[in-house]
Each structure stands twice: as C-alpha cells, then as structure tokens.
Amino acid sequence: MSDGLSDVSTGLKQESVALCPLEAAAAPQQEPLCIFGTGDFGRSLGQRLLQAGYKVVYGSRRPQSCGPVPPGTQVMSHMAAAQSASLVFLCIHRENYDFLETLAHQLSGKVLVDVSNNLKKNIYPEANAEYLQKLIPGGHVVKAFNTLSAWALQNGPADASRQVYLCGNSTEAKQPVSEVATKLGLSVLDRGSLNAARELEDFPLELFPVWRLPLRLTLGLTVSFYTYLFLRDVIYTYVTEGKDISFRIMVSLANKVFPIVSLILLSLCYLPGVIAAFLQLYRGTKYKRFPDWLDRWMLCRKQLGLIALGYACLHVLYTLIIPIRYYVRFKIAESTISKVKMNQTSTFDTSVAWRSDSYLAVGILGFGFYILLGITSLPSVSNALSWREFSFVQSKLGYLTLFLCTLHTYLYGGTRFLIPSTYKWCTPPGYMLCLLLPSVVLSAQAADSPALRGPQPDPHPKRLGEERRRGRQQKSAANVDLKQPIPPVNMFLVQTSVMLLYCEKLTFYNIYNIVIKYKIASYQLSGITFSCSQGLFNHFRCCCYYLYVAHL
Numbered sequence: 313m314s315d316g317l318s319d320v321s322t323g324l325k326q327e328s329v330a331l332c333p334l335e336a337a338a339a340p341q342q343e344p345l346c347i348f349g350t351g352d353f354g355r356s357l358g359q360r361l362l363q364a365g366y367k368v369v370y371g372s373r374r375p376q377s378c379g380p381v382p383p384g385t386q387v388m389s390h391m392a393a394a395q396s397a398s399l400v401f402l403c404i405h406r407e408n409y410d411f412l413e414t415l416a417h418q419l420s421g422k423v424l425v426d427v428s429n430n431l432k433k434n435i436y437p438e439a440n441a442e443y444l445q446k447l448i449p450g451g452h453v454v455k456a457f458n459t460l461s462a463w464a465l466q467n468g469p470a471d472a473s474r475q476v477y478l479c480g481n482s483t484e485a486k487q488p489v490s491e492v493a494t495k496l497g498l499s500v501l502d503r504g505s506l507n508a509a510r511e512l513e514d515f516p517l518e519l520f521p522v523w524r525l526p527l528r529l530t531l532g533l534t535v536s537f538y539t540y541l542f543l544r545d546v547i548y549t550y551v552t553e554g555k556d557i558s559f560r561i562m563v564s565l566a567n568k569v570f571p572i573v574s575l576i577l578l579s580l581c582y583l584p585g586v587i588a589a590f591l592q593l594y595r596g597t598k599y600k601r602f603p604d605w606l607d608r609w610m611l612c613r614k615q616l617g618l619i620a621l622g623y624a625c626l627h628v629l630y631t632l633i634i635p636i637r638y639y640v641r642f643k644i645a646e647s648t649i650s651k652v653k654m655n656q657t658s659t660f661d662t663s664v665a666w667r668s669d670s671y672l673a674v675g676i677l678g679f680g681f682y683i684l685l686g687i688t689s690l691p692s693v694s695n696a697l698s699w700r701e702f703s704f705v706q707s708k709l710g711y712l713t714l715f716l717c718t719l720h721t722y723l724y725g726g727t728r729f730l731i732p733s734t735y736k737w738c739t740p741p742g743y744m745l746c747l748l749l750p751s752v753v754l755s756a757q758a759a760d761s762p763a764l765r766g767p768q769p770d771p772h773p774k775r776l777g778e779e780r781r782r783g784r785q786q787k788s789a790a791n792v793d794l795k796q797p798i799p800p801v802n803m804f805l806v807q808t809s810v811m812l813l814y815c816e817k818l819t820f821y822n823i824y825n826i827v828i829k830y831k832i833a834s835y836q837l838s839g840i841t842f843s844c845s846q847g848l849f850n851h852f853r854c855c856c857y858y859l860y861v862a863h864l
C-alpha cells in the first residue's frame with residue numbers, strides 16, 4: 313500500500329483555510345483524496361471532505377464539462393486523478409464499473425472505497441464490492457459509506473445516519489477509510505471481510521426492519537379487537553334492539569380498542585422476560601441460547617413499548633374529548649330534563665364515587681409512569697443513566713406501570729362481570745379479554761420474584777449495561793451469557809403458586825359459568841351447582857393458601 317496513505321488525514325486544503333484543522337497547517341504537502349464521479353453522492357462527499365480539511369480531486373469522464381463540483385476541488389481525467397491519490401472513492405453506479413478494468417494498472421495497490429447500492433436485492437450474483445475486486449484484483453476494495461445518503465452528508469449526519477459500516481479483506485486498507493469517516497464525525501462499525509458486502513448493500517433497502525414485527529402485531533390486534541367490539545356493540549344492538557349506533561365506531565369503539573391494545577402490547581414487552589426466566593429455570597442453566605423466536609421477540613420490546621405508549625396517549629386524548637361529544641351532552645341533558653319532568657332525584661353513591669375516582673387516579677398514575685418509561689428509552693436519556701438506573705426504570709417501573717394499568721382496567725370493570733347483560737352473545741367484553749395477558753405476566757413475575765427464587769446475583773454491570781444501553785446491539789442482550797450459576801429454586805413455592813393461579817382461573821370460570829347459566833334461566837339449579845362446586849373448591853384453595861403462607 314502507498315506510503316502516502318498515512319498522510320491522508322494530516323494535510324491542509326489551501327483554498328479553505330477557515331475550515332481546516334489547526335494541526336493540518338504544518339503539512340502543506342497533503343496527498344489528495346480522489347473521488348470518481350461528480351454526481352450527487354460524489355459532490356456531497358467532496359464537500360464534507362473539504363470541510364474536514366482534506367484535499368479532493370475528482371475523476372470524471374468529462375473533466376471540462378462535468379456538473380458543478382465544490383469550489384476548491386480539482387477535476388481531472390480518471391487516470392490522472394487515480395495517479396494522484398492512494399485512496400479512491402468510487403461514487404458511480406455498479407452498471408458503469410466496466411471502464412475501471414482499463415484502469416486496473418493505475419488502481420493497483422490503492423484503497424478503493426465502494427459506496428454503491430442497488431435498487432433491489434439479489435439482482436447480481438455477487439455483491440458490487442466483490443465485483444469491483446474482480447475487476448481490479450490488485451486494488452484493496454473496502455465497502456463503506458453506502459448506508460449514508462448524499463443528503464445526510466451534505467447536511468451533516470443526524471443521529472440516525474451517523475453510523476458507517478465498513479468491510480474489506482485488508483485491515484490496512486480499512487484503517488485510512490475508518491480514519492476519514494471518524495474525521496467526518498461518523499462512527500465506524502467494522503463488519504469484517506468483503507463477504508459482508510452484500511449484507512451492507514442490503515441495509516439501505518430495508519424499511520424499518522425492527523419495527524416490522526411490532527407494527528404487524530399492532531395492526532393485527534387493532535383490527536381483531538375493532539371487529540370484535542363492532543360485532544358486540546354495534547351489530548348486537550342493531551339485531552336485538554333495532555337501534556343504529558354505528559356512529560360509535562368513531563370515538564367510543566376507538567377509545568376501547570386503544571387501551572386494550574396498549575395494555576396487551578405493554579404485557580408483551582415483559583412476557584418474553586418472564587418466559588426467558590422460566591426457560592432458564594426449566595433448563596437449569598443460563599449458558600444455553602434462547603430459541604430464535606424468543607430472541608427476535610426480545611429485540612423488538614422497545615418498539616412494542618413505544619407503540620403501546622402511542623396508543624395510551626390516544627386513549628388519554630379520546631377520553632379528554634368525551635365531555636364535548638354531542639352524544640354525551642345529549643344523554644346528560646335528556647336524563648336531567650326527564651328527571652326534572654318526573655320530579656325525581658338521585659342519591660349520591662359513595663362507593664361508585666370511590667371506584668370511579670380510584671379508577672381515574674390509578675389510570676393517571678399509570679400513564680405518568682408510561683411516559684417516564686418512554687422517555688428513558690430515548691438513547692440520549694438512557695445513555696446518561698448507569699446500568700442500575702436503567703435497569704430500575706425499565707424493569708421495576710415497567711412492572712409498576714403494567715400493574716397500575718392493569719388495576720385501572722380491573723377498576724373500570726368493577727363488578728360488571730357479575731351482570732349477565734355484560735356477556736352479549738355469550739362473549740366477554742373487550743376489557744376482560746385484555747386483562748388475561750397482563751394478569752398472567754404479573755402473576756408469573758411474582759412467582760419468579762426473589763421471594764420465590766432466593767437472593768439473585770447481581771448481573772455483570774459493565775457487560776450488560778453496555779449491551780442494554782446500545783439499542784443497536786440489543787441482539788446479544790437477549791442471549792446474555794452470564795458466568796454465574798442459577799440460584800436454587802424453591803420448587804414447592806413454585807408449585808403452590810401454580811396451584812393458586814389455577815384456583816383463581818377456576819374462580820373466573822365458575823363465576824362466568826354461573827352468570828351464563830343464570831342468564832339462560834335456571835337460577836336455582838345454577839345456584840346449587842355453584843354452592844356445591846364453590847364449597848369444595850374453596851376448601852382446596854384455602855389449603856393451598858395455608859401451605860403457601862406457612863412455607864413462606
């Protein structure tokens with residue numbers, strides 16, 4: 313490789329003194345960087361290199377009549393430009409690479425930076441960079457800068473486009489490219505040999521890859537619950553009462569679907585952690601990798617949480633507009649007028665007031681913590697937290713948020729589950745369905761708590777902290793390999809917890825059955841069934857609780 317490479321980052325661009333770094337002033341004989349192609353990308357890159365203090369020469373098919381180039385740069389023929397530099401950026405499309413074969417001699421021994429992308433995946437048998445290496449076997453091809461856009465280069469990279477991935481077979485060739493990128497204010501991630509080039513070329517073609525699964529899930533849940541509630545509310549009322557309440561799909565149904573989906577998504581953020589903990593308990597080791605599906609699920613928890621927060625915000629907004637809705641104002645006015653007409657008064661029910669206020673207060677608290685969780689997931693905030701702080705917010709506060717939001721929903725339901733008319737067409741209301749998952753997650757988390765597992769060893773703060781804080785490297789966070797043994801598990805307590813959970817599940821089914829039977833008709837019969845089964849069942853449950861508490 314040319315010796316001139318070592319000087320690449322230390323020179324001075326004479327015409328742009330104001331933009332040059334101070335130390336560069338001592339090295340007037342700076343070797344220029346060469347850019348082939350005076351198109352959008354070549355121009356933007358040249359501009360940034362000039363600003364960083366580099367000298368730039370362009371290689372063009374028409375040096376005299378090419379497009380505009382940044383002032384202070386030189387434009388030459390490809391051959392002359394290649395001879396003047398040891399680092400060449402190829403800012404031309406792959407389809408036009410053929411002419412480079414004629415320059416194989418001049419480009420031999422030089423570092424050739426391939427920035428090209430394709431319009432689709434897999435349209436060529438090999439990656440562009442590999443193709444370039446074939447055309448110029450004596451060159452040192454490095455794939456880099458292709459994930460940046462000309463626009464981002466021109467405007468200065470924002471957070472999202474600060475990363476430069478590079479790969480190449482020669483470590484010496486990657487060194488100056490990485491230096492240039494660092495000097496442009498970009499952070500470099502080495503992806504290994506040129507075999508990784510295809511992967512890098514596919515990056516810009518991906519559209520929100522980590523958001524795909526959470527968005528699909530959200531869409532699926534939203535559509536399913538909308539349809540379910542539409543059938544239960546609108547169609548049911550139309551069929552049974554002949555009333556058209558289709559206008560409710562705009563606000564009422566939306567304001568039911570948003571909190572339901574939000575709560576389910578929030579539970580789905582914590583469910584993989586619970587599954588992972590139980591999987592480790594079951595396997596008895598932390599050294600085994602998690603299955604791929606669990607890995608992928610864990611990687612998109614942040615996205616799931618952010619969508620859940622978005623839905624919670626929508627629920628809050630929709631709730632705030634309730635008093636100004638025509639339907640609500642009409643209903644209030646109608647009931648007031650009819651009471652006045654009939655000279656009726658209503659008594660104030662303190663228990664209802666308590667329930668309503670608690671339901672609202674718990675909801676507001678839950679929403680406050682929700683927002684806190686969302687804010688701490690921002691890289692700028694999470695980077696300022698230590699591992700313990702981040703873990704505390706995301707885990708402890710996360711569970712507290714889930715608990716408060718679940719409690720909010722339970723309080724909203726109150727004793728409505730005992731009213732037969734709640735089960736339209738024998739189906740439970742939406743809020744009841746959405747309580748299932750968070751209840752399971754919270755119970756499983758309680759079962760997996762230190763009380764049951766004994767004292768937990770501290771995670772390795774450095775390794776875990778770094779992994780967690782860097783969202784881009786979440787992959788390994790899912791399969792953290794802690795060199796620590798699993799604490800002993802108190803299997804008795806786990807078993808009794810499972811039995812208790814089973815009992816509580818039975819309670820729900822029992823009550824549900826009673827209500828349905830009651831609705832069908834034979835109240836007495838169901839009452840007897842209830843008292844028999846409930847009596848036996850309660851004995852069993854009491855035994856479980858006794859054993860559980862006694863053991864604790």
Ligand SMILES: NC(=O)C1=CN([C@@H]2O[C@H](COP(=O)(O)OP(=O)(O)OC[C@H]3O[C@@H](n4cnc5c(N)ncnc54)[C@H](OP(=O)(O)O)[C@@H]3O)[C@@H](O)[C@H]2O)C=CC1
Pocket residue numbers: 348349350351352353354371372373374378379402403404405406408411427428429430457458459460461462463
């Ligand atoms: N634009 C962007 O945001 C990004 C672009 N890229 C990659 O950068 C490369 C350049 O893109 P961009 O600048 O947008 O494209 P442009 O079409 O704007 O420029 C391409 C340049 O290639 C040169 N060229 C065209 N035809 C030939 C030919 N037959 N033989 C030799 N040279 C030719 C021309 O320069 P001249 O007339 O001086 O010879 C032309 O200006 C592409 O590979 C693209 O994939 C990568 C990331 C982002």
Ligand SMILES: [Fe+3]
Pocket residue numbers: 571627675720
């Ligand atoms: Fe609510």
